[in-house]
Amino acid sequence: MKCATVAIIGRPSAGKSTLLNTICEMKVSITASTPQTTRNAIRGIYTDARGQLIFTDTPGFHLSEKTLNKRLQDTALKSLEESDAVLYIIDSKRSAGEEELALVSHIAKIKTPVICVINKADIIRDSEEEAVKAFLAEHLPDRPVLKASAKLDEGVDEILIELFKIAPEGELLYPPDAYTDQNLEFRISEIIREKAINLVTEEIPHAIYVTIEDIEHTEATNTIWIRAAIIVERDTQKGIVVGKGGANITKIRKGAEPEIRQIFSGKKLRLDLRVKAQDKWRNNSVVLDKILR
Numbered sequence: 001m002k003c004a005t006v007a008i009i010g011r012p013s014a015g016k017s018t019l020l021n022t023i024c025e026m027k028v029s030i031t032a033s034t035p036q037t038t039r040n041a042i043r044g045i046y047t048d049a050r051g052q053l054i055f056t057d058t059p060g061f062h063l064s065e066k067t068l069n070k071r072l073q074d075t076a077l078k079s080l081e082e083s084d085a086v087l088y089i090i091d092s093k094r095s096a097g098e099e100e101l102a103l104v105s106h107i108a109k110i111k112t113p114v115i116c117v118i119n120k121a122d123i124i125r126d127s128e129e130e131a132v133k134a135f136l137a138e139h140l141p142d143r144p145v146l147k148a149s150a151k152l153d154e155g156v157d158e159i160l161i162e163l164f165k166i167a168p169e170g171e172l173l174y175p176p177d178a179y180t181d182q183n184l185e186f187r188i189s190e191i192i193r194e195k196a197i198n199l200v201t202e203e204i205p206h207a208i209y210v211t212i213e214d215i216e217h218t219e220a221t222n223t224i225w226i227r228a229a230i231i232v233e234r235d236t237q238k239g240i241v242v243g244k245g246g247a248n249i250t251k252i253r254k255g256a257e258p259e260i261r262q263i264f265s266g267k268k269l270r271l272d273l274r275v276k277a278q279d280k281w282r283n284n285s286v287v288l289d290k291i292l293r
């Protein structure tokens with residue numbers, strides 16, 4: 001049996017979460033069209049006859065001095081050093097700028113084996129593919145380079161083959177049917193956060209986090225009650241998340257309910273969502289410790 005921990009790294013929106021979800025065939029990491037929505041080092045677990053791969057979905061690597069972004073960067077780099085393999089995802093639709101250079105220079109220094117994946121192959125142009133290949137040949141020579149579409153599940157089997165080549169021999173760390181080690185509250189809060197950030201635009205997605213205030217099982221009615229709060233930074237943002245006459249909050253609830261129901265199959269669900277403002281939470285280390293475990 002083989003068993004490896006694999007850190008997925010790449011610029012915001014490169015498709016890391018999409019790839020993880022495709023590999024693990026379950027929603028373990030939220031995806032959104034707004035960059036930098038992955039905040040935690042989340043694990044997805046893939047097991048087959050060859051062994052087990054445990055993925056860490058590193059937050060988007062971002063050059064910024066803001067406290068939240070600095071923490072994201074620390075989490076990302078630490079998970080690279082601690083893993084058996086690194087999967088470096090490159091968005092073929094964006095040209096390499098300062099950020100990609102900073103990232104690649106870190107990757108070049110680490111001892112962990114690296115596999116490069118040129119993602120979004122379904123929409124790539126020849127010239128874009130050539131540009132990415134030249135960039136990789138210059139900065140990460142001799143590392144395997146694969147082409148994939150995380151979205152369409154193309155080239156993903158080849159990624160698994162390469163990863164199992166690198167994976168050390170070892171016993172499985174998780175049961176074969178496990179796909180994530182995230183705790184229940186975290187999974188629920190991420191489902192709600194995904195629905196919320198997909199409804200709002202511009203600056204607000206990054207100003208949102210979700211806390212689960214209470215989960216209760218009423219046996220008499222076989223109902224799970226979940227009370228959760230969507231936290232924003234300013235009162236003006238509260239109104240936007242709630243929407244006209246509560247329209248947005250209803251959409252968030254209706255979007256989240258079916259996915260949460262899957263977690264509690266066979267039970268009825270009541271989801272109670274509130275929106276609260278907490279000034280400057282992104283610079284508050286108590287809040288950051290709570291959400292960036």
Ligand SMILES: Nc1nc2c(ncn2[C@@H]2O[C@H](COP(=O)(O)OP(=O)(O)OP(=O)(O)O)[C@@H](O)[C@H]2O)c(=O)[nH]1
Nearest residue numbers: 013014015016017018035036037038060149150151
């Ligand atoms: N066409 C195409 N789009 C993709 C592919 N993979 C991801 N995307 C899209 O790219 C966007 C970003 O994908 P994510 O998986 O959230 O990216 P991420 O790297 O996890 O982003 P962060 O959380 O910001 O670090 C989403 O709109 C995806 O649907 C792909 O293979 N092809």
